[in-house]
Amino acid sequence: MxxxxxxxxxxxxxxxxxxxxxxxxxDDERTGRKQQKKRMKSLHDMLDRLQPKLxxxxxxxxxxxxxxxxxxxxxxxxxxxxxxxxxxxxxxxxEDAPPHPVALDIPSRLRGKYxxxxxxxxxxxxxxxxLPGAVDAGSEAKLIEGLGLEKPSDYRIGHKVLVExxxxxxxxxxxxxxxxxxxxxxxxxxxxxxxVPHSVxxxxxxxxxxxxxxxxxxxxxxxxxxxxxxxTLFAIFNRNALVLVRRFDVGTxxxxxxxxxxxxxxDDTAFGILCDSAFDISSIMKESIGPIAKQIVMGRDFVERRxxxxxxxxxxxxxxxxxxxxxxxxxxALGAQPATWSPFDALTDGGASVPESLRGHEWxxxxxxxxxxxTFGES
Amino acid sequence: MEVRGGNRRGxxxxxxxxxxxxxxILAEEQRNATVLNPRSISRIAIMLLVLVIGYxxxxxxYGFVNLQREVSWLQERWDGSGPMSxxxxxxxxxxxxxxxxxxxxxxxxESRLDWHTQxxxxxxxxxxxxxxxxxxxxxxxxxxTGPARSALLIxxxxxxxxxxGENVERLKNVFETAPAYSGLVKRVxxxxxxxxxxxxxxxxxxxxxxQSAYTERHFR
Numbered sequence: 001m002x003x004x005x006x007x008x009x010x011x012x013x014x015x016x017x018x019x020x021x022x023x024x025x026x027d028d029e030r031t032g033r034k035q036q037k038k039r040m041k042s043l044h045d046m047l048d049r050l051q052p053k054l055x056x057x058x059x060x061x062x063x064x065x066x067x068x069x070x071x072x073x074x075x076x077x078x079x080x081x082x083x084x085x086x087x088x089x090x091x092x093x094x095e096d097a098p099p100h101p102v103a104l105d106i107p108s109r110l111r112g113k114y115x116x117x118x119x120x121x122x123x124x125x126x127x128x129x130x131l132p133g134a135v136d137a138g139s140e141a142k143l144i145e146g147l148g149l150e151k152p153s154d155y156r157i158g159h160k161v162l163v164e165x166x167x168x169x170x171x172x173x174x175x176x177x178x179x180x181x182x183x184x185x186x187x188x189x190x191x192x193x194x195x196v197p198h199s200v201x202x203x204x205x206x207x208x209x210x211x212x213x214x215x216x217x218x219x220x221x222x223x224x225x226x227x228x229x230x231x232t233l234f235a236i237f238n239r240n241a242l243v244l245v246r247r248f249d250v251g252t253x254x255x256x257x258x259x260x261x262x263x264x265x266x267d268d269t270a271f272g273i274l275c276d277s278a279f280d281i282s283s284i285m286k287e288s289i290g291p292i293a294k295q296i297v298m299g300r301d302f303v304e305r306r307x308x309x310x311x312x313x314x315x316x317x318x319x320x321x322x323x324x325x326x327x328x329x330x331x332x333a334l335g336a337q338p339a340t341w342s343p344f345d346a347l348t349d350g351g352a353s354v355p356e357s358l359r360g361h362e363w364x365x366x367x368x369x370x371x372x373x374x375t376f377g378e379s
Numbered sequence: 380m381e382v383r384g385g386n387r388r389g390x391x392x393x394x395x396x397x398x399x400x401x402x403x404i405l406a407e408e409q410r411n412a413t414v415l416n417p418r419s420i421s422r423i424a425i426m427l428l429v430l431v432i433g434y435x436x437x438x439x440x441y442g443f444v445n446l447q448r449e450v451s452w453l454q455e456r457w458d459g460s461g462p463m464s465x466x467x468x469x470x471x472x473x474x475x476x477x478x479x480x481x482x483x484x485x486x487x488x489e490s491r492l493d494w495h496t497q498x499x500x501x502x503x504x505x506x507x508x509x510x511x512x513x514x515x516x517x518x519x520x521x522x523x524t525g526p527a528r529s530a531l532l533i534x535x536x537x538x539x540x541x542x543x544g545e546n547v548e549r550l551k552n553v554f555e556t557a558p559a560y561s562g563l564v565k566r567v568x569x570x571x572x573x574x575x576x577x578x579x580x581x582x583x584x585x586x587x588x589x590q591s592a593y594t595e596r597h598f599r
Contacts, residue, residue: 051413113412156403158401159401183403186404187404197409199400200402201403202401206400212397240397373398
């Protein structure tokens with residue numbers, strides 16, 4: 001495999017989505033529930049007609065350090081921001097979520113009818129698996145195997161067929177795994193009232209949805225790098241279609257920690273050092289960003305050759321996007337100046353209603369906005 | 380792939396937007412966004428049932444307690460009004476008796492015949508040729524058609540002269556037709572009309588008796 005990038009990381013267009021039963025217990029439970037639901041089908045059908053449309057959604061990103069909320073409203077002209085806020089973390093530990101967590105206390109102005117939850121955790125796994133022919137029931141084992149999980153039964157696994165293969169052509173499937181404990185815990189954050197839990201997904205994929213909703217992803221090839229708190233997402237789009245995605249378990253927190261250790265300062269000071277050019281942090285950046293940049297360059301070259309295209313844009317989002325040192329490292333590696341991307345570009349009002357106190361933190365709303373936009377896309 | 384509406388900044392114009400969501404939520408973890416869902420309906424139904432049962436129990440207990448209180452209150456009233464009740468019973472009995480007496484007296488009054496109105500016209504109509512000896516007024520009580528009084532006026536006298544018969548007949552007619560007797564007298568008879576045998580009487584003189592029977596006068 002060239003540059004050590006598995007072929008299974010290449011993506012194209014989506015056509016359908018399905019979910020895999022992680023184990024037989026859940027499978028049986030689902031079957032029982034299905035039978036019960038069948039009995040109440042008529043009542044459900046009747047009540048489903050009363051369901052409000054997916055026009056008022058609050059995207060909720062759960063991270064280890066904060067809860068990010070962005071309430072979007074869909075109009076005929078597009079999506080607009082109703083309100084946004086960053087609250088303290090609701091889960092003490094995303095990795096060790098309780099089965100019945102404390103309910104999320106959402107301010108009334110941010111309570112949409114539906115809640116689209118995105119979770120940012122290093123415990124999640126994202127893979128693009130390529131399979132020969134069409135995806136069928138027999139493919140499930142291969143998809144699970146492609147995740148490389150030690151104990152798949154502990155995970156809730158979902159997949160989305162991006163390319164449906166026919167005959168000799170390959171199917172490309174985006175497969176996602178999230179610890180079952182965490183996946184079951186997240187809807188419990190919205191136990192009653194509005195918003196009702198509508199979806200649970202990974203922050204990285206929600207960010208990708210947000211990115212493809214902006215003009216930055218339009219046109220030819222685009223490289224998108226999102227520096228999350230603990231995870232860095234790297235994706236390449238060609239003609240607005242995702243063709244490569246990678247996920248690195250290094251994020252802003254790790255870089256910030258190194259700055260703190262090197263200078264012996266607190267978090268705020270370390271972030272200040274990261275965001276200005278007063279201190280020489282090039283060695284730290286080379287050490288932290290260098291391997292990621294190298295992987296990005298390899299991926300870009302591979303895609304350009306394979307897809308016969310040229311990457312015209314490099315868009316960066318996240319905490320490190322504000323760091324001149326990080327940008328310099330990326331510029332040096334990619335040979336192009338990265339542009340800062342804002343998720344509010346996906347909205348018709350450009351996020352005009354974002355509170356002044358959150359200006360400069362627009363990147364933090366990428367997953368929440370992406371989750372809400374994905375919900376609009378379902379209706 | 381889906382097609383989204385255009386806008387100025389974000390999705391720009393009509394163009395394709397990829398949705399990369401791989402939804403991991405289970406159907407049973409989703410909730411209905413409407414107030415009405417099977418869960419809420421069943422909850423409301425249970426709450427209503429509990430409320431109805433509670434209301435029925437409350438009404439029953441409340442009614443029972445109220446009845447007990449009313450019974451107790453009535454018992455107290457009954458106990459307190461015992462002597463008064465006896466006295467009232469006595470008064471009512473006396474009243475009934477007195478009312479009966481009053482009714483009876485009224486009956487007597489109603490059935491009474493004013494004799495002076497029956498005798499007074501005689502002095503106007505009796506001719507000088509007729510001499511009355513006796514006036515007998517008899518009254519009897521009958522009960523055949525309810526309590527009633529029947530009266531009988533008997534006039535004994537002597538008619539002198541050649542016209543004695545005509546005079547007696549004329550007197551009889553008075554009893555039958557005079558206004559004072561109209562509607563009161565039902566029958567007038569002359570049971571006796573004989574020659575006067577008293578010393579000094581002429582041959583034409585006659586002794587007579589007129590009986591006037593009155594209609595029965597009921598007590599009520």
